[in-house]
Amino acid sequence: MKWSxxxxxxxGIDVNIHATFxxxxxxxxxxxxxNFGTVFAAIQGAVYIITLFGCVVLHEFGHALTARRFGVxxxxxxxxxxGGVAAMEKMPEKPFEEMLVAVAGPAVNLVIALLLWVWIxxxxxxxxxELLMGIDGxxxxxxxxxxxxxxxxxxxxxxxxxxxxxxxxxxxxxxxHAAATAKAATIGQGFAILFGILGVFYNPFLxxxxxxxxxGATAENQMEQNRDVLEHMTAExxxxxxxxxxxxxxxxxxxxxHTIAGSQKDFPVGSRHLLTHVLTQNQLVQALHxxxxxxxxxxxxxxxxxxxxxxxxIKNLLDNMQSHHCNMVxxxxxxxxxxxxxxxxxxxxxRFSQAMQxxxx
Amino acid sequence: MKWSxxxxxxxGIDVNIHATFxxxxxxxxxxxxxNFGTVFAAIQGAVYIITLFGCVVLHEFGHALTARRFGVxxxxxxxxxxGGVAAMEKMPEKPFEEMLVAVAGPAVNLVIALLLWVWIxxxxxxxxxELLMGIDGxxxxxxxxxxxxxxxxxxxxxxxxxxxxxxxxxxxxxxxHAAATAKAATIGQGFAILFGILGVFYNPFLxxxxxxxxxGATAENQMEQNRDVLEHMTAExxxxxxxxxxxxxxxxxxxxxHTIAGSQKDFPVGSRHLLTHVLTQNQLVQALHxxxxxxxxxxxxxxxxxxxxxxxxIKNLLDNMQSHHCNMVxxxxxxxxxxxxxxxxxxxxxRFSQAMQxxxx
Numbered sequence: 265m266k267w268s269x270x271x272x273x274x275x276g277i278d279v280n281i282h283a284t285f286x287x288x289x290x291x292x293x294x295x296x297x298x299n300f301g302t303v304f305a306a307i308q309g310a311v312y313i314i315t316l317f318g319c320v321v322l323h324e325f326g327h328a329l330t331a332r333r334f335g336v337x338x339x340x341x342x343x344x345x346x347g348g349v350a351a352m353e354k355m356p357e358k359p360f361e362e363m364l365v366a367v368a369g370p371a372v373n374l375v376i377a378l379l380l381w382v383w384i385x386x387x388x389x390x391x392x393x394e395l396l397m398g399i400d401g402x403x404x405x406x407x408x409x410x411x412x413x414x415x416x417x418x419x420x421x422x423x424x425x426x427x428x429x430x431x432x433x434x435x436x437x438x439x440x441h442a443a444a445t446a447k448a449a450t451i452g453q454g455f456a457i458l459f460g461i462l463g464v465f466y467n468p469f470l471x472x473x474x475x476x477x478x479x480g481a482t483a484e485n486q487m488e489q490n491r492d493v494l495e496h497m498t499a500e501x502x503x504x505x506x507x508x509x510x511x512x513x514x515x516x517x518x519x520x521x522h523t524i525a526g527s528q529k530d531f532p533v534g535s536r537h538l539l540t541h542v543l544t545q546n547q548l549v550q551a552l553h554x555x556x557x558x559x560x561x562x563x564x565x566x567x568x569x570x571x572x573x574x575x576x577x578i579k580n581l582l583d584n585m586q587s588h589h590c591n592m593v594x595x596x597x598x599x600x601x602x603x604x605x606x607x608x609x610x611x612x613x614x615r616f617s618q619a620m621q622x623x624x625x
Numbered sequence: 626m627k628w629s630x631x632x633x634x635x636x637g638i639d640v641n642i643h644a645t646f647x648x649x650x651x652x653x654x655x656x657x658x659x660n661f662g663t664v665f666a667a668i669q670g671a672v673y674i675i676t677l678f679g680c681v682v683l684h685e686f687g688h689a690l691t692a693r694r695f696g697v698x699x700x701x702x703x704x705x706x707x708g709g710v711a712a713m714e715k716m717p718e719k720p721f722e723e724m725l726v727a728v729a730g731p732a733v734n735l736v737i738a739l740l741l742w743v744w745i746x747x748x749x750x751x752x753x754x755e756l757l758m759g760i761d762g763x764x765x766x767x768x769x770x771x772x773x774x775x776x777x778x779x780x781x782x783x784x785x786x787x788x789x790x791x792x793x794x795x796x797x798x799x800x801x802h803a804a805a806t807a808k809a810a811t812i813g814q815g816f817a818i819l820f821g822i823l824g825v826f827y828n829p830f831l832x833x834x835x836x837x838x839x840x841g842a843t844a845e846n847q848m849e850q851n852r853d854v855l856e857h858m859t860a861e862x863x864x865x866x867x868x869x870x871x872x873x874x875x876x877x878x879x880x881x882x883h884t885i886a887g888s889q890k891d892f893p894v895g896s897r898h899l900l901t902h903v904l905t906q907n908q909l910v911q912a913l914h915x916x917x918x919x920x921x922x923x924x925x926x927x928x929x930x931x932x933x934x935x936x937x938x939i940k941n942l943l944d945n946m947q948s949h950h951c952n953m954v955x956x957x958x959x960x961x962x963x964x965x966x967x968x969x970x971x972x973x974x975x976r977f978s979q980a981m982q983x984x985x986x
Contacts (some may be wrong), residue, residue, distance in 0.1 A: 290825065294825075294826055318944065464648055464651065464652060504887055524862075524863070525866050525867050527887065535814065552980035553983055553984055608888075609885060616913060619913040623917075
């Protein structure tokens with residue numbers, strides 16, 4: 265994610281912090297300073313919000329380490345002002361496994377709350393009724409309350425929040441994964457509207473969560489429906505058969521001419537018999553910035569182009585492109601180059617298929 | 626703009642209201658209700674914010690009607706919670722004219738304040754020192770103060786706010802328009818950072834303005850730099866010479882095949898001798914949704930394709946595309962079809978030219 269820095273690497277997972285999170289820490293310090301007027305109070309404010317987000321990180325590790333048991337890799341965990349985000353490669357597709365991954369986060373908060381409760385009792389802190397009403401009280405007590413709140417809030421069945429994922433998994437035991445996601449996403453959007461209205465009147469923070477929830481529900485549903493359309497499709501159906509190849513010996517200005525003359529943006533590099541690299545438009549622009557126009561393409565440091573068979577399922581292609589950080593693959597049929605597939609063409613195929621499916625219904 | 630409705634049409638200009646503005650009215654009513662506890666107070670809150678935004682509309686009409694004197698058409702004025710936006714076709718390019726257009730908005734607020742001051746004096750309202758400090762006081766008095774504030778705030782030299790436009794115009798008398806815009810935009814971004822910091826600590830509203838200011842300064846500068854690159858370029862330099870034409874007699878599935886097989890997205894419709902319409906990907910997707918795959922292209926209701934000469938400046942092409950709501954034009958040379966130009970190709974030309982310019986510097 266842009267504007268985020270690596271803070272630590274724990275259990276093989278990078279923990280990143282987004283710049284806006286620092287604003288939140290500053291803001292808390294400021295509120296405490298405004299209320300109590302001392303630098304000590306300001307530090308207390310900052311320590312409190314940082315400890316709280318420490319619990320959020322543990323919550324995300326609950327998800328990530330459970331997912332790892334089912335073979336799902338988490339690339340990093342990022343701290344944003346509205347919470348933590350674990351960038352998992354995917355969710356486990358078996359409903360029961362997804363459910364366990366979703367439950368693991370809130371469960372961590374409940375365990376933290378339980379440990380704090382034991383600590384509070386061992387140190388003989390009195391808990392009065394007034395204490396239970398507000399979130400006044402000792403550091404440990406407030407942290408316990410807020411962890412219980414975090415667990416309960418995340419269990420609200422608003423997809424893609426944890427509770428919503430549990431709901432989706434439950435629905436997926438009785439219908440297709442795509443249909444379950446569509447239903448859970450609609451409920452998630454309903455909650456987003458509700459949070460939005462509450463946010464306007466009570467807490468602007470809730471408004472922010474409403475926006476993320478709405479966007480998240482929409483995007484995850486879209487992705488799931490796309491995945492569903494691609495279910496039985498192969499590379500052969502998505503491939504471009506009309507495309508230009510640039511030779512490693514071509515000069516940059518040659519590639520510019522090709523780009524302006526036609527609609528193709530990214531070019532496979534090599535010959536009809538052996539494509540080896542990809543020259544994307546971004547790389548070409550960067551190269552024009554760094555080198556002379558008469559530089560030859562083989563002098564650039566370009567990503568390798570991988571080749572797949574025409575019968576490869578498109579789902580696998582997408583995973584392949586993502587892990588190679590390359591939006592193009594070459595397609596072979598009977599050992600000969602048959603075409604190329606890029607992300608744009610897959611998106612076109614999805615659009616056309618969905619339009620025709622909607623018509624058939 | 627999405628989510629906005631037409632409220633009125635004044636002097637040939639549509640006044641639109643954005644859905645989020647209604648939230649602001651509700652919010653004000655709520656604040657007044659929370660403070661005074663009566664429905665009457667809530668109505669007062671709503672009336673106050675609506676009257677205030679009436680002044681904002683007059684401010685925008687100040688810009689729009691002055692711009693009209695210099696031949697610039699304003700398509701509509703939209704009310705957003707952070708203020709009004711007048712959608713002018715362009716700003717006058719002569720610095721002095723741009724300056725007058727920019728000054729006209731704040732000037733309207735000062736005139737309103739002056740009229741209110743006269744009214745307050747005619748009705749013999751006492752103005753005490755306490756009144757001058759807070760914005761307590763009569764409706765007319767508060768409205769006068771806020772209009773003076775609006776005039777002064779808008780005159781802050783933070784491009785693209787009014788004061789920033791005046792600054793740009795002043796700079797443009799000594800350097801190129803593009804260089805003046807770059808300088809004004811940098812200053813505008815500086816103000817955006819300042820507003821952002823003040824916003825975090827004092828007023829979240831200022832944070833919102835900071836975001837709009839940053840995005841606005843960046844976008845307007847980018848547009849101006851693009852315009853500068855295109856200065857002496859013609860349609861011939863941006864045109865695609867390798868492209869497919871679809872025939873009016875082709876069926877939809879034919880266009881789908883062409884799209885999947887190659888990189889072209891939008892197709893001119895007709896023959897090499899006479900191109901008449903454009904079939905965009907969006908229209909094709911919509912057609913697949915509404916009609917059978919065997920429908921012929923001439924049965925669809927497609928936009929007309931206009932033809933320009935190869936020597937036409939690209940700047941004019943862009944205006945042409947915008948007024949025809951069509952992202953493609955056909956290019957003729959010596960009376961014969963030479964190519965097509967679409968927005969994407971113009972953007973590619975801009976990227977390449979800017980990269981090569983940056984290298985030459």
